Amino acid sequence: xxxxxxxxxSPPYVYGTAALLTPWFLAAAAVTISYGLxxxxxxxxxxxxxxxxxxIIYVHxxxxxxxxxxxxxxxxAGAIGLIxxxxxxxxxxxxxxxxxxxxxxxxxxxxxxxxxxMWGTYxxxxxxxxxxxxxxxxxxxxMSLRPxxxxxxxxxxxxxxxxxxxxxNVPIIHFSVVWWNSLxxxxxxxxxxxxxxxxxxxxPLLSMFLGFMCFxxxxxxxxxxxxxxxxxxxxxxxxxxxxx
Amino acid sequence: MSSGAEGLCIxxxxxxxxxxxxxxGVSLTLAARELLHITGPxxxxxxxxxxxxxxxxxxxxxxxxxxGRPIASARAEYHSALAYAPHEPALKGDLTPLxxxxxxxxxxxxxxxxxxxxxxxxxxxxxxxxxxxxxxxAGQRRRVAMARVLASRAPLWLLDxxxxxxxxxxxxxxxxxxxxxxxxxxxxxxxxxHDLSIAATLRRLELA
Amino acid sequence: MSADPNTVGAARAMMLVIRRELxxxxxxxxxLLQPLVFFLIVTTLFPLGLSLQxxxxxxxxxxxxxxxxxxxxxxxxxxxxxxxxxxxxLEQLALSGQSLTVIVIAKTAAxxxxxxxxxxxxxxxxxxALAIPxxxxxxxxxSLALGTLTLSWLGAIGAGLTVGLKRGNVLLSxxxxxxxxxxxxxxxxxxxxxxxxxxxxxxxxxxxxxxxFTATLAxxxxxxxxxxxxx
Numbered sequence: 249x250x251x252x253x254x255x256x257x258s259p260p261y262v263y264g265t266a267a268l269l270t271p272w273f274l275a276a277a278a279v280t281i282s283y284g285l286x287x288x289x290x291x292x293x294x295x296x297x298x299x300x301x302x303x304i305i306y307v308h309x310x311x312x313x314x315x316x317x318x319x320x321x322x323x324x325a326g327a328i329g330l331i332x333x334x335x336x337x338x339x340x341x342x343x344x345x346x347x348x349x350x351x352x353x354x355x356x357x358x359x360x361x362x363x364x365x366m367w368g369t370y371x372x373x374x375x376x377x378x379x380x381x382x383x384x385x386x387x388x389x390x391m392s393l394r395p396x397x398x399x400x401x402x403x404x405x406x407x408x409x410x411x412x413x414x415x416x417n418v419p420i421i422h423f424s425v426v427w428w429n430s431l432x433x434x435x436x437x438x439x440x441x442x443x444x445x446x447x448x449x450x451x452p453l454l455s456m457f458l459g460f461m462c463f464x465x466x467x468x469x470x471x472x473x474x475x476x477x478x479x480x481x482x483x484x485x486x487x488x489x490x491x492x
Numbered sequence: 493m494s495s496g497a498e499g500l501c502i503x504x505x506x507x508x509x510x511x512x513x514x515x516x517g518v519s520l521t522l523a524a525r526e527l528l529h530i531t532g533p534x535x536x537x538x539x540x541x542x543x544x545x546x547x548x549x550x551x552x553x554x555x556x557x558x559x560g561r562p563i564a565s566a567r568a569e570y571h572s573a574l575a576y577a578p579h580e581p582a583l584k585g586d587l588t589p590l591x592x593x594x595x596x597x598x599x600x601x602x603x604x605x606x607x608x609x610x611x612x613x614x615x616x617x618x619x620x621x622x623x624x625x626x627x628x629x630a631g632q633r634r635r636v637a638m639a640r641v642l643a644s645r646a647p648l649w650l651l652d653x654x655x656x657x658x659x660x661x662x663x664x665x666x667x668x669x670x671x672x673x674x675x676x677x678x679x680x681x682x683x684x685x686h687d688l689s690i691a692a693t694l695r696r697l698e699l700a
Numbered sequence: 701m702s703a704d705p706n707t708v709g710a711a712r713a714m715m716l717v718i719r720r721e722l723x724x725x726x727x728x729x730x731x732l733l734q735p736l737v738f739f740l741i742v743t744t745l746f747p748l749g750l751s752l753q754x755x756x757x758x759x760x761x762x763x764x765x766x767x768x769x770x771x772x773x774x775x776x777x778x779x780x781x782x783x784x785x786x787x788x789x790l791e792q793l794a795l796s797g798q799s800l801t802v803i804v805i806a807k808t809a810a811x812x813x814x815x816x817x818x819x820x821x822x823x824x825x826x827x828x829a830l831a832i833p834x835x836x837x838x839x840x841x842x843s844l845a846l847g848t849l850t851l852s853w854l855g856a857i858g859a860g861l862t863v864g865l866k867r868g869n870v871l872l873s874x875x876x877x878x879x880x881x882x883x884x885x886x887x888x889x890x891x892x893x894x895x896x897x898x899x900x901x902x903x904x905x906x907x908x909x910x911x912x913f914t915a916t917l918a919x920x921x922x923x924x925x926x927x928x929x930x931x
Contacts (some may be wrong), residue, residue: 251879330924385878392874396865399510406861410875413857413921417879420910424882430890465781482511546795549931572797582788586727587720595720599713599796601706 257334266469269394273466280459286436287452301365304358306453308459311355315383316418318348318464322390323415326408338404339479341411342394343471347464349387355380375429379422386414398480431447498559499523499679500545500648505554509539515551516539520697522681524647527674527692530683535627538683539579541699542650545681546576572600575646579653583639585626589617589636591637594624596644611639616665630657638666649673649680667691713798714752714806721810724783733813736774736822740769743826754831761830762891765840766847766884768826769819773848774873776815777855780807781863788862795931801923807858808922816848833894838896839904846907847887854879855919860925882910 255261288306295302320340329337359377360370371377390411397403445453480486500522507515508636514537522528530538543549545556547570548561556563563570583592593608612621620628625636633656641649649670655663667690674680674692688694708716725732746764747757793803809840823844824837834842858876862868890903 305706379738382881385874389871389875389878392871393861396862396868396871401508401510402928406925409921409924409928410861413879415916417882420882421878424885428885428889431892458834548791548794568797568799570708571795574795576791576795578788578791580788582792584720584724584783584787584789586724591723595716596792596796598716599708599793599798 250353255471256337259339259476259480259483260489261436262336262339262475263489266473270469273462273469277462277466278358279457280455280462284452284456284459288456292449292452293446296318298357298366304362306456308355308358308362308457309401309453310464311358312380313457314460314464315348315352315355315380317461318344319383319411320415321386321420322348323408323411326411330405330408330412335375335479338401338408339472339475340468341408342404343475344468345387345391345394345407347471349384349391351460351464352384352387356384369398373429378429379425382421382425383418386418390414499526500681501557501560502541502545503555503557505541505544505556507518507537507544507549507551508546509540511516515544517554518699519554519565522648522679524679525674525675525693527670527682527688527690527694529688529694529696530618530670530681530699531685531696534685536699538699539652541685542576542681546574546650547571552588573646574648574650574660575641575644576650577641577654579656581633583625583633586624588622588624589628589639590621593643596640600644603643606623608639608643611643612636614642615639615669616662629657631662634658635662638669642669647678649678649682651680651682653683653685655684708798710799710802713769713796714801714809717793717803718805718810721807724812725814727893729777731901732814732818735772739768739772739773739819739822740826742771743830747830758831758833758895761827761832762840762888762895763884764830764911765823765826765832765844765891766888767856769823769844769848770851770877770884772819773815773851773855774876776811777852777859777872778869778875780811780856780859781926782859782868785863790926791930794926800926801919804856804860804922804926805919808852808919812849812852816852817845819848820844832891836891836894839900840891842904843887843890843900843907846904846911847883848906850883850914851876851880852923853914854883856922857918857925858921860929861909864929883907886910 284306289303292303294300317346321345323341325337325344328334329335358375359374359380363372363374363377364370390407393410394400394403394407397406477486477489500520502518503519504517504519505515506513506517518537518541520528530541532538540549544551546568547556550564555579558566558570558573583589587595589612590605590608593611594603594605597603597608609618609621615638617632617635617639618630620632624645625633628636634654638654641651654666654683667688670680670682674690682688742860743764746760746768750756750760780789784793794800794802798895820841823841827837827840855872855876858872858879861875865871886903886907891908893903894901
């Protein structure tokens, strides 16, 4: 029963399986994202309060969710690599970090674009956007720590430890920022919360969530294959795969 | 050849440093009254092997066992039984030799200053026992490090290039101390790039 | 092995480590003073750069005080493991037969005594310069004490990971500052509420629980980080 799990620890197996899965994930992402974008940008009715500006939620909310999901994945994969010494864990963590950071950046940019019509300014220290910004700093920390070590194995382990410490802190940071924002309520009372959603708005949004997950999985598979090739470049099967 | 159950046993250990396969399936055993001289050209992993033996470096494959048990499962006991002297003498420059020893040995067992002073005298640095280590010469620091190994009363000595910076008298003294330790029932792993002349059971392991 | 009167227990080991840290620091007193002077300098920067209006200073004061405390604590963290790693004594501590976690707790406690506690002691001087009213001092001192203690632990994790790296101190700040943001929020928030007269209890409770949480888990993270560094 555990054989599939052991096979996941084998680089050549993961390399081959990822190649097979990528086109499926990409196709699923294409379908769900198209439905989501068409449904959300064109067919959903405009919000009575925010007008058409709310439509950016179709990109902003999935990005924010993915940024958190990717960080958790990175921490769990790193923990697997650190505790059970399974090298694939470190490969997944290294592959996922830039993807997560990009989602965070996307969430910040779309959030700030959304803020412009709401607050009149691109940045108003909204609690959720501020938490996203701190999450971006956490990503940058992990991504800077890994290459700082001369021995890549030690760099992997240090980055894994840091991402575990970070993932424990993410809820604490979020709670603190929400509290801080409630203290300093100034003029920006409207948070960029989504409107209450009828079905015609909700289904495209859920579809976007699913689409972003599939897109993440596809990109992860592609980056993971590159990571595996790089990490295993000394081994025989890689030489076979490159020069058959 | 000893079975290894009475001492140190390193079994087919592999270590990679980045891309370099530094230790390729190295094995050794060490029992009481034995001194193993590890030698080989530069870059063949002699220091790495010593660090694996000390438990600081976990090998990717292979195992290190002390008295029949893997060291990972009995770390504290294993470390109480060994004295590791790295290439650079590990001493705080702002403390005196007496204070350095008092702290390092004090973590292992209760010890009187008089006993530590006696060890420092034995290794020839008795008169600098109250000077800060940073004003001592390299040879004197090496002698203080020797005194620390002596004072630790550890059965297993792991020494990395212990003859560095020692003058002729110092080298002779170290050889005598090693012989005394081994003949009294202790064991030692000594990394040295030159030949050793020690009046005790001497085996060689050459890394390539 | 039966109970040997010669064996050294954890408490005695901690006392030895703390005594060594204090001894080493007092032999280099200038290194003790530098972070404190940095604290004073940074707090001076804000009035110089912003405004002399006392009312404005008072509003900014908690934040300024806390940012300065954060930055000077980061500076002091450099000395936690670096000198031991450089001369090889850190390895010897890991090989001493004592639990590395016990040693880490002792080192961090000593480090806080020498840097964080010192900061708390001179904070009233800075508070007066920033026009913080004396009735707010007890809350300010308590929040700084809890905050610097938590920061010593967070910083120890960062220091354990980055000691021995080139430009490790820059990475240390990069790693530790985001994790320290909740401390800043609640510490400055508590002081702010104390100044305005409302109850700071909620913020202080949260700071306290954050401190306990960190002090419970961080020693293991620091030990793990040091073992990675020492490989």
